[in-house]
Amino acid sequence: MTCPSEFELSMYAGGELPESDAHQIREHLSSCGTCRALAQALEEENRALVHAFQEIDVAGADADETAGSIVVSLGLLIVGGALAVRVVLDWISRLTLPSALEWVDPSQTTGQLNLLFNSIAYFILNGGEMLMSIIEEASLVALSALIIFGVIKILRRSIGTSVMLGVVVLMSVFESPSYALDVRRGTPQVTVRAEETIDDTLIAFGETINIEGVVNGDVVAFARRINVRGMVKGNVIGFAQHVEVSGNVEGDMIGFAQSVQAGGHIMKNVFGFGQTTSVSDGARVDGNVTLFAGEAAVDGTIARDLTAFGGRIDIRGNIGRNVESRSVGITLVAPARVGGDLTAHVRRAELARIADGATVAGKTDIRVEPPRPSRYTTFSFYIWQAIWLAGSFIVGFILFSIFPPLGKPDLESANALLKAGSIGFLATVATPIAAIIVGITMIGLPVALLTVAAWLVGLYLAKIVLASFVGRALLKSPDETDRVVALFVGLLLIYIAVNLPYIGGVINFLLTIIGFGALVAAVYQMLRWRSGPTTPQPAA
Amino acid sequence: MYAILDGPTPRTQDFGEIYKAYHRRVLSLCRYLLNSKDAAEDAAHEVFLRAQWKFSTYDDRMPLSSWLLGIASNYCIDLLRRRGVEMRVFETAAAELPERSSRGPGPLTQLLATEQGDRIRAALSELPDRFRLVLVLAYYNELHYDEIARMLGLKRNHVATLIFRAKQQLREKLQEKYL
Numbered sequence: 001m002t003c004p005s006e007f008e009l010s011m012y013a014g015g016e017l018p019e020s021d022a023h024q025i026r027e028h029l030s031s032c033g034t035c036r037a038l039a040q041a042l043e044e045e046n047r048a049l050v051h052a053f054q055e056i057d058v059a060g061a062d063a064d065e066t067a068g069s070i071v072v073s074l075g076l077l078i079v080g081g082a083l084a085v086r087v088v089l090d091w092i093s094r095l096t097l098p099s100a101l102e103w104v105d106p107s108q109t110t111g112q113l114n115l116l117f118n119s120i121a122y123f124i125l126n127g128g129e130m131l132m133s134i135i136e137e138a139s140l141v142a143l144s145a146l147i148i149f150g151v152i153k154i155l156r157r158s159i160g161t162s163v164m165l166g167v168v169v170l171m172s173v174f175e176s177p178s179y180a181l182d183v184r185r186g187t188p189q190v191t192v193r194a195e196e197t198i199d200d201t202l203i204a205f206g207e208t209i210n211i212e213g214v215v216n217g218d219v220v221a222f223a224r225r226i227n228v229r230g231m232v233k234g235n236v237i238g239f240a241q242h243v244e245v246s247g248n249v250e251g252d253m254i255g256f257a258q259s260v261q262a263g264g265h266i267m268k269n270v271f272g273f274g275q276t277t278s279v280s281d282g283a284r285v286d287g288n289v290t291l292f293a294g295e296a297a298v299d300g301t302i303a304r305d306l307t308a309f310g311g312r313i314d315i316r317g318n319i320g321r322n323v324e325s326r327s328v329g330i331t332l333v334a335p336a337r338v339g340g341d342l343t344a345h346v347r348r349a350e351l352a353r354i355a356d357g358a359t360v361a362g363k364t365d366i367r368v369e370p371p372r373p374s375r376y377t378t379f380s381f382y383i384w385q386a387i388w389l390a391g392s393f394i395v396g397f398i399l400f401s402i403f404p405p406l407g408k409p410d411l412e413s414a415n416a417l418l419k420a421g422s423i424g425f426l427a428t429v430a431t432p433i434a435a436i437i438v439g440i441t442m443i444g445l446p447v448a449l450l451t452v453a454a455w456l457v458g459l460y461l462a463k464i465v466l467a468s469f470v471g472r473a474l475l476k477s478p479d480e481t482d483r484v485v486a487l488f489v490g491l492l493l494i495y496i497a498v499n500l501p502y503i504g505g506v507i508n509f510l511l512t513i514i515g516f517g518a519l520v521a522a523v524y525q526m527l528r529w530r531s532g533p534t535t536p537q538p539a540a
Numbered sequence: 541m542y543a544i545l546d547g548p549t550p551r552t553q554d555f556g557e558i559y560k561a562y563h564r565r566v567l568s569l570c571r572y573l574l575n576s577k578d579a580a581e582d583a584a585h586e587v588f589l590r591a592q593w594k595f596s597t598y599d600d601r602m603p604l605s606s607w608l609l610g611i612a613s614n615y616c617i618d619l620l621r622r623r624g625v626e627m628r629v630f631e632t633a634a635a636e637l638p639e640r641s642s643r644g645p646g647p648l649t650q651l652l653a654t655e656q657g658d659r660i661r662a663a664l665s666e667l668p669d670r671f672r673l674v675l676v677l678a679y680y681n682e683l684h685y686d687e688i689a690r691m692l693g694l695k696r697n698h699v700a701t702l703i704f705r706a707k708q709q710l711r712e713k714l715q716e717k718y719l
Contacts, residue, residue: 010704014678016685045707046679052660053572053680415578 013042082506332358396464396487405526407468409518424517431455462515467491566612572676573616575665587612663713671706
């Protein structure tokens with residue numbers, strides 16, 4: 001007999017040949033080693049396939065894989081988003097808060113919405129240009145979020161890679177759509193020599209980065225030490241232990257470093273975040289200077305405003321317009337000169353010193369504001385948080401016992417997250433408006449009241465629903481006994497997150513809308529589930 | 541679980557138990573067949589709804605899992621049919637003869653044995669619908685060619701050919717990717 005085809009052997013191996021044919025093949029196999037080996041391999045392959053297919057729990061494997069990482073990305077996105085929102089809010093308040101709106105304290109979470117709306121109203125009346133730049137900033141933030149989301153979704157890279165790629169993409173769009181990117185890496189150093197010109201945005205990584213030549217785009221540098229002695233036509237953004245600019249920068253200088261030193265000539269603004277930041281003697285900044293620093297020193301010339309936060313600030317230079325200090329202490333030493341008003345918020349009068357020879361052309365306003373005791377230092381704060389936590393826990397426990405599906409919101413993909421966020425935002429904003437409209441007619445009033453009540457309940461439950469998801473995801477889809485633990489862990493994390501200093505308020509807002517969205521979606525799903533043609537309702 | 545099988549009709553809570561016990565398996569099957577996570581979740585949801593409506597038709601001589609997987613397979617096949625992208629699987633013509641039998645890579649036992657799940661999943665998801673479909677029915681549901689043929693409305697020979705070709709493609713995919 002001639003050898004059977006592989007096809008026939010395959011059928012044979014799968015036990016799918018009729019007995020007569022199988023018998024023939026068996027006979028052949030006893031005499032033909034090649035075919036026997038092949039048939040054996042095919043049988044093994046079948047077993048391996050069954051094993052492989054059934055071992056891979058597609059749904060499960062995937063859920064475990066993504067749930068944890070989605071919580072991480074959720075956390076990162078929310079913290080990042082909250083930071084961005086806070087920075088923009090601060091920026092708004094810094095640049096534009098007119099004296100008429102001083103009563104709005106930007107450091108108080110409750111004042112922020114007032115501040116936002118009032119500021120917007122102010123812009124619409126007073127400054128189209130400022131409004132434009134705010135829209136630009138906001139769209140940049142939105143753009144970056146979208147890009148990072150997109151990168152996560154499309155490339156399915158890790159969150160770190162995605163954020164990096166997002167930043168790189170963003171930088172390339174940043175004010176200079178035509179620039180290409182020049183990425184340089186070097187150990188120990190990257191140097192742009194004096195005679196060298198780079199036409200692109202330069203992104204540099206290295207121990208020391210020296211820019212002595214000309215960069216026509218932005219410079220984004222990550223290094224231990226960054227020196228800009230040459231000419232940068234875009235912005236300089238440096239993350240380093242030490243950032244020093246002594247050349248010319250035509251854009252903004254933004255430094256995150258242990259020490260930030262702005263020298264030379266900076267034609268736009270300076271933002272310094274660091275242990276020590278300084279505008280050195282002989283330096284000239286044509287825009288505003290904003291410093292967040294333990295110690296700040298201004299010896300050079302600032303054409304516009306100076307705003308300082310942090311420990312202490314010493315001013316010896318020349319400031320064209322106003323000085324606003326929220327530092328612990330402020331000192332003006334001769335020959336300091338302030339062209340506009342000086343406003344200093346201090347806790348004790350003696351912390352603001354204006355030496356003889358220092359001049360302030362406008363008003364000098366030293367506000368002594370005794371420190372509010374930080375809420376984090378009071379005992380009752382923690383007690384109340386614990387009470388709220390326990391309350392949420394009990395509510396969540398009861399809620400999920402009665403309506404289990406609510407405890408399993410679908411947030412496991414970027415899409416679902418985005419969907420929940422938008423639904424939540426709409427529901428948060430639109431519900432009270434709809435209630436007001438309905439409530440205007442007398443007949444609609446009870447409906448409106450009920451709606452508002454449901455809305456308030458929903459807002460309260462939003463974070464509990466989210467907590468259940470976070471807890472489950474972190475504990476890797478636990479079974480029923482762990483449900484309680486998962487809820488508790490999730491709630492604890494969320495309570496910590498919303499009480500973080502500085503960004504807690506914004507985090508609270510973001511978590512609430514996402515949770516609200518997930519809740520609305522889950523309720524909708526539950527109603528759909530129930531409206532099926534059967535009367536008994538499955539416990540999902 | 542036994543209580544359910546003994547009782548005449550399942551009650552609500554019992555069905556909740558069934559759901560819990562088999563949801564993941566049904567979801568996996570839908571995921572394999574439909575090649576999309578979102579679609580699979582919708583499908584699994586629908587499958588359990590259907591299972592509940594027609595629970596009275598369940599014959600308890602058959603394992604419950606087979607019954608559920610059968611419903612799920614039929615539902616997903618319907619979806620694929622409606623999707624209409626891959627009409628060829630449902631045509632009766634057995635045009636695809638295993639003409640390349642000698643050229644394709646041989647059985648990949650070694651590879652399969654050491655393969656990690658995600659690689660096989662990746663390779664599987666790249667196969668055309670008709671190939672993925674038959675492989676899943678044959679190796680995940682462990683159905684015989686006759687049963688697959690009935691389910692898809694094809695001739696038995698056609699199914700055999702499809703599976704043979706599908707395995708060849710799977711081997712090629714795995715080989716070109718990971719060898």
